[in-house]
Amino acid sequence: MADKVTMIYNGREVETEAGKPLIQLSTELGDEIPHFCYHPGIGVDGNCRMCLVEMKGAPKLVPGCTLTAAAGMEITTNSEKVHKARQGVLEFILINHPLDCPICDKGGECPLQETTRRHGPAHSRMADPKNTAVKHRVIGEHIIFDAERCILCSRCVRYQRDIVGREELLLRMRGDHVSVDIFENQPLTSGFTGNLADICPVGALTTREFRFQARPWEMRAVASSCGGCSLQCALTSWWKGPGLQRVTADVDHAVNAWWLCDRGRFDYPQESGLAESLVRRQGVQVPVSAEEAALRARELLAGAKQPLLIAGSRATNEELAAVGALSRSLGAAARPYPTLATELDFLAALTRSGLELDGLAGLGRFRRVLVLGEDPELAHPLLALRLLGGAAGEAPGAVTLVQAGAWAPLGDGNRNWQRIAVAPAAWLAAEGVRYVAEPGSLLVAVSSALVAAGTIDARSLATLAARAGETRLLWLLEGMNRRGVLAAAAAAPGEDPLRLLEGGEADLVYAFGLDPAADFADPARWEQGLDLAGGALIVQSGGLAAARATAAVVLARRAPIDLVGTLTNTWGLERRLQSWTPVAGRRPLDTEWFGPLLGAPAGSSLEVAGRHES
């Protein structure tokens, strides 16, 4: 904990931590020094001059972003001198900034717009026409650049250089010709380009996906988490009625800091659920209402002698618990979660060992990081970004990545990254002992496949626990809520569901929220098993196209971004999922139709609808 210091801010005595950035302090005090080029995640540059403040002892105004709290410091931000400086700076910035706020995607949530309204001059004194430039240039798969709007704060250039570690943007030319640009014919390639639209303080960098979709005031911002991978980054989803308009990053230092990967921002929200409920009648699946499908499903489940329920990593913790409760009340022999014995053993050992990493904040304290069995940029992109560390000084000393597959381009020019294209098991056998024996702090991240295969197990944990220096392990699970599935399975008694499925013992199978790639070590075996179940199959899950085609009942399922509840992320942190809510009434959850089977009191909307029909 940093030392407490006392300083004077606008004539008020303030106690704060030494070294706290002045802009952060001003926000906490409700003053908010206006700024453009400074961003807490990217760091200080001091080029926009918007944050000029008066400091006692300094002959001239000082850029506030370069200052940090110190004992005896005296800062004034509300004097006439500061006010005039702000007006002057804004007048210069606005000389060439176009007045196209009505058509700008940033309009309504634009720092420049807000700062001008609060601190700017009311009128322009410029008689000459403004500079014009290319207004919509596609510079990446997701990003459009408007050179006219750019105020040259260089946040984007520094983000690419310091955070992503790929210099793909530059400030080209000099003087009044200067412009942000990509290198010739080299569009942005990193998987983190969506953040550029978040950090741009004007509407110069916008996303192609959100271009002209909606204005900020029309949408409702919902704080939620990303289910694109098991890190579960904090995000805000923006809804207009039931329609998702865009996704932006939320700040969460334990997970994603200020950033989101493009997969989480653009691809994950596209993942669909099941819109229609289907019931098989005379061999043909016909669309029916949700109530009717639920009635039929309840009939089938109540009539089954040996039902088998499986819920997977595309379900929230609450849904997993609901399926577990249903499975128990129906007297199913198998536990309703697809897991492997190796995974459950490892989970128990990991919990006992106390070696588990508790968050991605402060990765800089590790001298060495070893990532085994995956390229984090492909599987858990934000981990790769955090390992690069960026300007926040969080980068670990050295990163060694071992995997046999293909590499994404992120670590290319980084001298601290060593990438070894060898099968991890072979590398561990040859180098493992020597690598681990070296003293100093060490973080080991292992892929879920290595644990599932038994390459990394309780013995590996014991080896790690025995070494000198701080040692932590991060288990990189695949799939959205795999950790939640494992935790639920660890607490649920019963047989392995795969054995029952393959043995053909189950006379009815209910599949809920499965992600075949993450949930099944061998998806083909599961698919064969589900094929065996044939007509006696209820599906309420995305994916599983083959199984869905043969199912007796298909129940509607929300899209992942639309789920409500909690998830457990890959190191056991509980994360919240939230979605849009209607102005009046409520939306039933996907597991609410279980109600009557669980002997729950009547009153759920589906239950009421069911009674009306009968």
Next chain:
Amino acid sequence: MKVKRQIKQGWFERLYLPAIAGGLGITFRNMFHPSVVQSYPEQRWPTPPGFRGMPRLVMGDDGIEKCVACKLCEVVCPPLAITIVIGEFREQDMRERVPEVFDIDMGRCINCGYCEEACPKEAIVMSDLYEVAGYTREELIFDKAKLLSDYEQYKRPALERERQAGDGDHGRA
């Protein structure tokens, strides 16, 4: 409650004849006054300055609507009469953004003029038109084509003066 009426009529009032004569006097006087009746709808009064009739969309000089679908009128509209869907313009060098759909439900519109006030492009104006009638509610939902169609016919003299005086963009930085 009991109301006391204190109407005392003298013999003169009770005659009634003077009152009849007075009334007929007014009648005959008006017979020779100039007429104030107009043969609506063939004849119409000029609307007073500041009159707020139906909102209309304005066509730019380049033959494209001035509206850029910024949605400020939609959000400011008290009875939620305006519906806008943003569209991207095909020939992008001329204009980037136009409304793909611009509907005003005249059954809802209360002619308050907030849309005209909010518009940063002077693309929507309150016209002199005041005859809104239809046989169904659907008929009263005016689409973009209709809102643009008769603007030329009903454009406001005041707006014309403003346009002649100078460009509409007020000089905010």
